[in-house]
Amino acid sequence: MKPLQDVRIISLEQYGAGPFGSVHLADLGAEIIKIEDPGVGGDVGRYVPPYAQGEDSLFFETFNRNKRSLSLDLTSEAGREIFEELVRRSDVVYSNLRGDVPAKMRIRYDDLKHLNPAIVCCSLTGFGMTGPRAAEPGYDYILQGLAGWMSLTGDPDGPPTKSGLSLVDYSGGFVAAISLLAGLHAARRDGIGGDCDVSLYDTAVSMLTYPATWHLNEGYRPARTRNSAHPSLVPFQLFQARDTWFVVGCAKEKFWQRLTTVIGRPDLATDSRFATFAQRQRNSEELLAELDRIFAEETAEHWLSLFGPAGVPCGPVNDVEQALREPHTVARGLVVETEHPNLGTVRQVASPVRFGTETPTYRRAPLRNEDFDLVTREILNLDPTRVEELAARGAFGPDGVRKPAKTAGGARAAAGSGTSL
Template sequence: MKPLEDVRIIAVEQYGAGPFGSVHLADLGAEVIKIEEPRSGGDVGRYVPPYGEGEDSLFFETFNRNKRSLSLDLSTDAGRRVFEDLVKVSDVVYSNLRGDVPKKIRITYDDLKHLNPAIVCCSLTGFGMTGPRSKEPGYDYVLQGLAGWMDLTGEPDGPPTKSGLSLVDYSGGFVAAISLLAGLHAARRDGVGMDCDVSLYDTAIGLLTYPATWHLNAGFEPVRTSHSAHPSLVPFQAFEASDGWFIVGCAKEKFWTRLASVVGHPEWAEPGSGYGSFADRARNKDTLIPLLEDVFRQRTVDAWLGELYAASIPCGPINDVEQAMREEHTKARGLRVTTEHPRFGTVEQLASPVRVGARPAEYRRAPFRNEDFDLVVREIAGYDDATVERLRAGGAFGDAAVPPVPPVPPVPPGSAEPAESARAEAGEAEAASR
């Protein structure tokens, strides 16, 4: 069996952070049943441009492979009945909504424990379910600013800078997955479930790590460093060669001794040189770094990396995305995987970095909206035809109760159609509820 093949998760999720956390669990074999609100067209991620057509987008494919989809309107009594019946036969209710929403729509442990005492309710919200900001929507960009990340990032004389990736969202997804698994372990051991109150804000603050510890205990005031230099280890930063940029870092004294030799100045590593120790180099970095910069500009990136690799000095090129995808190590680690999609044809994307055991992960395309209707309502919930019709008449499934849409011929990914672009913009407002 796959590591999580005996786990069933009801995922009331949308967009990025929540689906990113659960996709790794799905890759590990968990049955993730994605609940999609039918009135708004389901997960807003389905409509994110520029690479999308209709209800399919490469953005959605990235975060939702290996999952199941059910259109379900939780605001109706009939939809609520279906949800509660699924809770009875599931292990986890996982959501990423605004902090006050889980209680409003009754998906916390106190709301569900009478149905399943061992249910784990993991809520990944913007700011948590308590505190003065709990009712605010949380977005990665806002949180990178609020938690101090942008103040730490960029050149000293430049503006505050966001990370090129949505790292608060993605880190929050990982934190939620860890919390969920810990809660599940405890519930199976003790027979009692719980709430897991996880937030993007907590994640972002927690990732300040040692600079925050330094500040709280020694009054450290972080400052931005030129060329992404490490705040205390010198040299450890980006350097410009004659044809591009690369990273070199001396995290141990032995690396500095080797680097001094490689750049033709072994005397720089000697005691008394002013650069012979961590403390010396930190104190005299304003004179040392310009000297190194002058040396590194004299040769190409490949020439320097060849010597640095040979000397076992930590280093590497500064790749663009294309170069990172072409790296030999990317291929060797099996990080590029494919799925087949009726609209996009063969879709290539990235494997989960979560590795458990020797069995390779298997990848299935993301589901069409409501594709798994029969599997979920008939096999898992156990409804007969008459019950399904009564629930449908009660509005449980909205207008999307017929599974699945017929496959369409493959077409090249393109910009979203104008109507879909407008729908995506409307979806942004819906996504603000998380």
């Protein structure tokens, strides 16, 4: 069995942050049942351009492999009945919504504990379910600015800069997954579930880590650094060789000693200005000017070919194509394939979360409402007459018991990631 094969999660998720958190659980074997709103065409991630066909997109495939899909209108009484039956048979209700929405939708622990006292209700929201911003929508870009990240990113003479990836979203997804697993462990131990009130905002602020500690205790004011330099360790940054950029990081004194030997300047290691971490930081302008001059004399490949064997932490500045072709990427099995009826063979990156020695397996993301029969017949054991009655009462939205289309239809444009409105 896969590690989480005995876990069932009802997921009210969309876009990036929520689905990113749960896809790792799905890869570990958890049964993730995505509840998709039939009134809006399901998860809006299905329609994110530019690589979208009908109700399927490469964006959606990235975050939803190994999951199940059920179209369910939770605003209808009949849809709520089915949802509550699923709660009785599940371990977790997981969502990424605006902070005031879980209460409105009645998906918190106090709303559901009468159905299943051990249910865990994990809500990943923009700003949490309490506080002055609880009712505001939260998105990665906004939070990178609000939490101080952008003030730390980019060169000193440039504008504040966001990360090239949605790191608040993805970090928030990991935090939600960890919280969910902690809640599940406690519920199975004690028989009592509860709420996981986690947010993108909390995640972003907590990741300020040691610069925040330095500021809170010593008044340190972080600032952007030239060539993405580490705020205190020197040298630990980008350097420009004769042809392109590369990274060198001396996070220990032994690495600095090795570096000076490799570049033919052992005198720098014994120079009183550069002998220790503190002295190198104090005299960084002089030291970095000398290193810039030395590194500009040869190619990046030349320096990396010397640093690697000498045990000096270093690396090239790859683009995405180069990173995906790296021999180590291939060796670690980080590019995987699934087969999709509309998109064909879909290649994407694997989850980094691993347990045991068994090779992970992957199933493509579900078509919308693809698992209608699985949920209604196998999980809920509903007879056809009951299904038709629920459909007539609007449980499954305007399409009733609509089955997923096998061919692509018209495309709808949508964009964004993070927590939904």
